Each structure stands twice: as structure tokens, then as C-alpha cells.
Amino acid sequence: MMKKLGCFHAHHSNIEYIEKALGNYSIKLIHFVDPGFDGRKGESDFTSELVHKRIKDMLNWIAGSGVDGILVTCTFFTTHFQGEELECPVPIINIDTPLFHDICEREGLQTLVFTNPDTVEGTMNQLVEFARRGKKKIKVIPHLVDNAFNLIMTGEQENYRALVEEKLEDYIEEHIDKTLSVAQLSMASSAENVEGKTGVFVGSPVKSLGRYVEKALNYKCDILP
Template identity: 35%
Template sequence: MKRIACLHGHFSNISLLADAFAPVEMDMVHYVDPGLLLNSEGNNALTKEQSQAKLVEQLNWMKTSDPDAMVITCTQYAACLTDEVEATSSLPIFTIDKPFFHEITHCSEPQILLFSNPATVEPTMTRLREYAQTKGLYPRIEVNVMEGAFALLMENKQDAYREAVKNELQKLSTGKHHAALSVAQLSMAPVAHQFTQETGIAVSHPLLSLVSQMIQKLNLKSFA
């Protein structure tokens, strides 16, 4: 059985990933450190170089569990992963956003991409644009940021956080019928899934594409 080491910026992502991979034969080891999230703004904000060094430190920590692969579920940590670190890693590294980039860059419709964490927007969109350019793709993406919502999650007010995300999706789906909807962060995936079930309005999220890619590339067995 393959072992996967998982890096999270918030403990709530553990259950989201565990549920998504429940039908898959694998052993998951979870590492949680919100340090990068807590030091992303203000006078104590880490520089780009410090953030990248922090991620390398985390990856070395995760390797102590002797995994077959590593996955980064936090978009802020994922944004710190350089091509050099990924290329020189002895283990496959999966990020929550890269499979998602493939999905949304191949969408021909105008899209609205919803973020709850403002600090994630710039590095995520930079990575997305770079990914799209390497594929010769030019997706039409409008960024929407929920001000103040991410603080609810960091304060462990998960019900209030999910309600805020749901309300924002409702507002966006009502106001801009021409645009496809997507949420950028794993923490919003359950709300996106529930919203689609309740309204019939499709909302893309990173979790589905991540699971699909990892099963394929690691040759994992699924019992679903």
C-alpha cells in the first residue's frame, strides 16, 4: 500500500482529503502548519524567499515518514513550490492547484474564480497564467475575492465560513449567468459540491481534479 504525506495549512483540510480518497487504497500521513498563512500579511509577513524556504523545510519534514509521494493542499504553500524544488525532488509532489489549472485553462467560457484568502490570489494567478502560457491557452478568468471570509476559517468558525461561501456563490450565480463558476481553495470544495447538488449549477473545485490525477499517476486502486 502506498503512503502519501499531506501538507495542510489548516487542520480542516485533513477530513476533506480523507473523505475524497476514502475509496482509494492508500495510507495518508498528515502534517499541519498554519505558519505561512499566519505570517502572510502585516509587519511580520514572510518574503517570497522565506516562504519558499519554509516550504522546503516542510517537505523535508514530510519525508521522514518515508512516503511514496507528497501532496500540498494549501494553495499558499503550493504557490511557493519552485520548478527547481519539484524537479530535484526524489518523490512526486502534487499540489492542490496544478490539476485544477489544467481543468480551468481548457474551459472556453468566461469564468469567475472565487477566492476566500486574499493572500493566495496573486501567487495562484501568477502560477495559473504561467501554466496557461506554456500550453498556449488564454482562459477568460475574472477573480472574485471574499473579504474577511478566510478569518472565519482561521478562527475555526467553519459553519460561518461555509455559509459565507454559499452566499457568495448564490450572488455570483444570480448576477453573472454567462460565466462558469469555480472556487480556488480546498476549504470551499464541500460548499461548491453542496451548492451544485442543491441548485444544479456546476461549480468546479480543485479536489476532484487532484484525486483523478493522483490515482492515474500513482496507479492507485480505487474501490468506488
């Protein structure tokens, strides 16, 4: 029987990236979107405790819908909880985890590129802790593409992708000695395009996502035609 994967998004634009990354696998993808976080995260009374409770409640709701696992695609969500903190009856897969694995296997100085300023500190802290637990030594610096994330929030997807591609190409030209990865799912298609144009490797959360989902679900996925 085909396994079901619940995909928890903060923005509907992430759906297309997951469909592209996992659409050919024999997994049924069920999408859940809660855009309220982006509308409220700047409010002074929307505390970390409220964020944590809302995420926990939503994960439990998704888990109760008959899925075999949950993929959390938003780095804002993943920076506010650790999977082991939650009593969830199904595996929780953070979109960051496959990327963290890949980064920890590389040597030398690396750059992790963001567009969402609210996720930089939390994601970097999680990466450092992930490497520490795995006894890996990494040298990773964050780089923020300014004035990009608002384009996603206002529905200007093409302008967002064009800006990210431009900045990635500029960064590669100026820092060819550093291995480059993008931190957010919304940057994955731009990373793929830049890698294709420049011939320079650009890591992203989707590069090894399929293999990691198979492992988390203990399920060998057929690749559909």
C-alpha cells in the same frame, strides 16, 4: 502494497476535505500540519526567502518519512514554489494542478473564486503560466469573497461554509453566463452543496483530484467500499 501519500496542510481544517475526497481510494493518507505560516505571514521579517526555505525543508522532511508522494493542499504554499524548483525524491502534487487542468479545458469566460486575499495574485499568476505552458487560451477573472477567511482562522467552520455558499449562489444568479470554480480546498464542500442546490456546475480542486493523484503516483487506486 498500498501507496502512502503525505498531505501537507497549513491548517488542520483541510484534513477533512482530503479525507472526504480521497478516503475511498486505496491510498494511505498521512497528514502533516504546519499552522505557523498563518501566524507569521503578516510579519515584516517573514520574507519570501524564509517562506520558501521553510516550505522546502518541510517537503524534504515529509519526503523522508517513507511516503510515495506529497500533496500540498494550501494555496499559500503552492504560490511560493514550483515543484520543478525542488530536488525532492518523490512526486509533489499541488492542489491547484487538477483544477488548472480542468479550467484550461473549458472555453468562454470563467470566474475563479477565493476567500484568502493573500493567495489571489500568486494563484492567478500560476494559472496564467500553466495555461501558457500548455498552449491554452483562457479567460479567467478572480473574485474575492470578503470577510470570509478570518472565519476559518477563528474556527468558525460552519459560518465560513454558510457565507461561501451564500456568496456563490448570489454570484451564479448575477453571472449565469460565466463558468464558476472555487480556488481553495476549504471552499470545496460549499461548491458541492451549491452545485447540488442550483444544478449549475461549480469547479473545485477536488473534482478530479483522485485521477490526478493516480497519475502522479503511477498507481491505479482501488475504490474501497
